[in-house]
Amino acid sequence: MQRTPATLVLENGSVYRGTAFGHIGEAAGEVVFNTSHTGYQEILTDPSYAGQMVVMTYPLIGNYGITPNDNESSKIWASAFIVREASNIYSNHEASGSLDDALKNAGVMGLAGIDTRKLVREIRQMGAMRGVISTVDQDEASLKAKALSIPEMSGQDLAGTVTTEKNYTLETPGARYHVAAFDYGIKTNILRLLQNAGCRVTVLRAKATTEEVLALNPDGVFLSNGPGDPAAVEYAIRTIRELAEYSRTSRPLPIFGICLGHQLLSLALGATTYKLKFGHHGSNHPVKNMQSKRIEITSQNHGFAVSMDSLPDTVEMTHLNLYDQTVEGIRHSELPCFSVQYHPEAAPGPHDSHYLFDEFTAMMDRAKN
Structure with a gap:
């Protein structure tokens, strides 16, 4: 799995630095957290997550890979996927590939290696916030400005x-x-x-x-x-x-x-x-x-x-x-x-x-x- 530095900046200026997996580049959306222990493939392919970057509270994600029959739609709709640890290996007799490969193929960014507990606490205290993840722009002020430019979820017909x-x-x-x-x-x-x-x-x-x-x-x-x-x-x-x-x-x-x-x-x-x-x-x-x-x-x-x-x-x-x-x-x-x-x-x-x-x-x- 490629280890490329990546930075998440929220609209309030909070900064989380980790490494990218999946697609390399930049992603934006409203940051929300999901408390499921399993089901990351169904979550990613749920169209209800369009426009959102999903943080998983469970610390290890990707360990059973991606299986052909578990998609909830024809594509990944989440704009990015944020985890504590993205597993380098997967074990599942039905799996056809890795989470990393699925995100790469879909052009969707993943962010690993951050303190997801801290991020979730911040969202609980401050509310869901807009954010930007980037491997190409590491300037915190620039990323905050980008986050603030994202349309708020209220008022959006998606x-x-x-x-x-x-x-x-x-x-x-x-x-x-x-x-x-x-x-x-x-x-x-x-x-x-x-x-x-x-x-x-x-x-x-x-x-x-x-x-x-x-x-x-x-x-x-x-x-x-x-x-x-x-x-x-x-x-x-x-x-x-x-x-x-x-x-x-x-x-x-x-x-x-x-x-x-x-x-x-x-x-x-x-x-x-x-x-x-x-x-x-x-x-x-x-x-x-x-x-x-x-x-x-x-x-x-x-x-x-x-x-x-x-x-x-x-x-x-x-x-x-x-x-x-x-x-x-x-x-x-x-x-x-x-x-x-x-x-x-x-x-x-x-x-x-x-x-x-x-x-x-x-x-x-x-x-x-």
Whole structure:
């Protein structure tokens, strides 16, 4: 592994010096941390990380390599990857290459050898900050100026930058349902679990219209995860509001949202969102199901949340984050709409919340009768 000096400078002027791996050059983005012990490949290829540099809190990363079946999309979306130690060797019978090679091939920078504990503490205290990593510019003042020039995450519509270019359909043998799935940055395992639940899935561009959805005559609508500020995705909010109203005026059309999809559904139903200080990123977050009273250990990746105080009387909070008491799930009292902030598809993460896909198919069954 090549050892090239690299420097990370945050927008507040903090400096972290280490060595580069993967691509050599310069990278910029919002710096966030993830508390998962494993799953770095799924994290890197999650489109929800577009525009962000990911710090792993677990100290040794890369020791099981890269495996062909673990990608959550067709490319690495994180703008950079920051670790304490990047393993020089990997051991896994399914691995096809190293983390270093994967980053090189994708043109994505990695930074190793810094005190990630200190960096994570700083992010927790100060909040997620913009930063620049460079091997070509070692001037701290220059790098700070570059960091300050990066657009802030608030106000950015990134769903339109990660969505599919063309609509497409995933056929499922013996499918009982047809689901129209909006791709705001959809993960592969979400599509896999929808298919496992008996759904034929038509994946739609983020800007697909209400008319396009209704022309498919679907049994249900799925709203995917994705990056950026949900309030900035105004076209999606408008379309979701129209689809929810269709359930009121025409026929029941179940809607299920995950992560950004949860935030967009909440906005469409009349709630508001806000930016979290440093977000929720990891596979070990406890969430309380307010109906069953059971605690689910969940996988999370989001920098914005739905304001609890803004929920309309017709919208019930169904799940609660036990770390900071934020909204983790909602359900409409009159319309067949529900969503969760966390990732029940668990890629990476625990499987506690797979039942939500069954709830979606049960809602579609009721809508048919």
